[in-house]
Amino acid sequence: MKTSVSSPGGAEERLRQIEQVIDTALSHLESDDLLREMLHRVSDLLDADTAAVMRYEPVGELLVAAAAVGIEDEVRQNVRIPAGHSFSDAIAAGRRPSILDSRQDPSILHPAFHGRGISTLVGAPMLANGEIVGVLYVGTYAFRDFTGHDVHLLQLAADRLAMAMRSSTTRAERAATKALQRSLVPTRLPSVAGVTLDARYVSGDEPGIGGDWYDVFDLPSGHIGIVMGDVVGSGLPAAIVMGRLRSALRAYAIESDDPGVVLHKLDRKVTHFEPNAMATVSYSTYDPATFQLRISLAGHLPPVVAGPGGRELTDLPVDPPVGLGVSNCERRTALLDVPEDGVVCFYTDGLVERRGEPIDAGLERLRQAVVPASATSVCTAVMNKLVGAERPADDIALLVVSRSS
Template sequence: MGEPQMRSRVLEAVTDSALRELDLHKLFEVLLLQVRELFVVDTVTVMLADTGGEQLVTTAAAGLEEEVFQGVRVPVGTGFSGQVAQRRRPLQIDHVDESTVSSPLLWQRGLRVLLGVPMVAHGELTGVLHVGRTDYRPFTDEDVDLLQLVADRLATAAHAHRSRSARAAAAILQESLLPSRLPTTEGWQMAARYVPGTDSGVGGDWYDVFHLPGGRIGLVIGDVVGNGLAAAIVMGRLRSALRAYALEFPDPAEVLGKLDRKASHFERHTMATVAYAVIDPAASRLEFALAGHLPPVLAVPGRPAAFVDAPVGPPIGYDLAVTGRTGADVEVPEGALVALYTDGLVERRGQDLDERLELLRRAVAPMPAEAACVRVMAELVGDQAAPDDIALLTVRHNPAA
C-alpha cells in the first residue's frame, strides 16, 4: 500500500462518524483491529494511565490479549512503554527482551520491533499506544505520524470517557456521604443545603451531623481543595476519620489535630478547610475549632447576627499546625441560630468578599433552621448559579413553648 493510500485509509478510520456511537471499549476494539490490518503488525496495545498518572494499565489489545487478561502494569518511566509515557514522544526499538521492555509477554510473543506513541488529550497523558512485529521490518517516519493520528483519536475518546465517568462517580460518592436525613434532637432543629458548583461539577465540600456520647451533637462542614472524583474521595476519607476521632476525643481542637496528622501523613497532596463543632444541649453551648475555615454566624434574639470570634488555625494537611490547634466556645441561648457554610456561598469572581460576608451576616436571623436556609440561599445565591460548591448547615436552639 502506497503512503498516500495508507494515509487516506488511516484518516478515514479515525474520522469515521460511526465511532461516536460506540462506547470506549468497543471503539478500542474496532480501531485496534483496523490498525493491525493497516500497519501490517502482529500486536496492537493500548495502555491507559491510572488516575495518579504513575502507572500504565493494559486496557485493550489485538494480538496480545493476554496482557489485558493478566492486568499488565508498567510504571511510567520504566521499560519501553514507560519511557514513551514519560517523554511524551514516539519511540521505536528493534531489540525486545528484559533489557528493553517490562512485560515478558512481549518477548515471549516473539516480537522483534516495537513502535510506541503517547496518547495525550488536553495536555494530559492518557496512555500509550504501541504496535509490534515479529519480523525485523522497521517502521517508517510515515508510520510514526499515522500511528500518532490514531493515538490522538484514542486519547480524546479516553479523556472524554474518564471525565464523564469521574463526574458520575464523584456525584454518586458525594450523594452517598451527605446525610440523607439530619438526626433529630429534642430542643434543637437542623437544616442543610448542598449545591454543586457549575465550574467544579462536584467536589470536596461536605457537611455532617452525628450524635456523640453523652447526648452531644457533632457538626462538621468542610471543603477539600480541588474538585471532581479525587476531591470527593479525599472528602470521604476525611469525613470517616473525623467521625472516628470525634468518638474518642471530646475537644474539637484535638479532633482537628488528629485529622491534620492523618491527612498530612496519608493524604500528602491534600489540603482542606474544616469547621468542627460540638453542641452540648444540657449547657446550651457550642464548642468548636476552625482549620482554615470561615467562622460561623450566630444570631441571638434581640441582637444583630455576628460572626463568632474565634481563632482560625491553618487548614488540614501539610503539617501546617506545628504549634497545635486551639478552639473556642460560645453560648447558644434559646431561640438562637448558628450557620456554618463553605466559601462557595460567599466567594464570587469580581465581588468584594467583605461585602458578601456582610450580606450573609444580615441574612442570618434567629428563625427556624429550614427557613434560615431558604433565606440565606435566596439572598446569596438567588437566580445566579454559583461557580463553586456550596454547603450550608443551620442549627437552631428551639425556644421554650
C-alpha cells in the same frame, strides 16, 4: 518480516481512512467498544501483531491496560506499568511518539511485552487538552522498521482516541462523584432538644468538583458533632479523600470531646496516609445543656451567628488546614454560644466565593442573609439570596443550627 507501506500516497490514504473511521462510522460506539475496534483497525493498517491502549493513572503514576488486540489477557490481568519505565517515560512524560527495537537494549522492553515475544514497539502519547490520558502502542514479533508515516498515523489515532477516552472518563467520574457525595451526606439529621437543624448540598456545575461535605452525628457524651469540610482538589479523587476524612473524623470524635484534639488526629492521619491531600475543616460539638458550641477551625471559614442583638461573622481562631504536615502544632478550641432565638450558620466557600470579586463581598451577603428564624427558613433565605436560580460553579454545603426559646 513484515513491512510497512511508506509511500506518501499510501500514508495519505491510510490517514484518510482512519479519519473517516473515527469521525463517522465509530461515533455511535461506547468508549470500550470504540477502543477495541480502533485497535483492530490500527493494527491492520500498520500490519502489526499487537496493539494496546494503556490508560494513565496520575495518582499512582501508572499505565494500566485498558484495551488490547493480540494480547487481550493483559487487560484481563490488569497489567500495570510504572510511567517512569524508560520506554513509557519517553512517551508519557516526553509526550512524543517513540519507537523501541529490543536489539538496541533488550532490558528496556517491559516484561509484559518481552514475555510475549514482541521485538519492536511504537507508541504515541494520548493527549487531551494538553494532559496525558494514556499511551497507544502497536507491536510486532519480528523486528520492524516503522516509518515516519506509520508514526504519524499512530499519533493521529492516539489524539482522536484520547478525546473520546477523556470524554467518557469525565462522564463516568462525574456520575461516580455525585453518587459518592449522595451516599455520604446524612439522610436524616439528629433530633436535638431545643434546636432545629437543616442543611443544603448543591453540586457545582464545573467539571471535577467533588470535595465538600457536611456531617452531623450523636456522640456518646450526649453532645452533637457538627462537621463542615472542603477537600482541596476536584473530581472523583477529591470525593474519595472526602469519604476517608469523614470516616476518620467520626472515629476520632468518639475518642475525644475536644474538637481541637480531633482535628489534630485527623491532621496526623492525612499527613501520613494522604500525603498529597489537604482539606479545610470546621468541627464543633454542641452541648444541649449549655447551648454552647466547642469549635475548632482548620483553615475553614468561620460561622455566621445571628440573634436578637445582631448578626456577625465570628472572629474565631483559625489554625492551618489538615494535611499540611504541621501536626505537632497544638490546635485551638473556642467556645461559641448559640444565642436564645438565634442561629449559627456553617458553610463551605462555594457559597460565598465569586470570580472577579473579593470574598469579603460574599461573606457580607451571607451575613445580611442570616436572620433569627427556623433552620429551614434560614437555609431557604441564604440559598435564595446567594445562589438563586443559577447553577453554582463550585460545590456548596450549608448547615444551620437554630435555637428556639
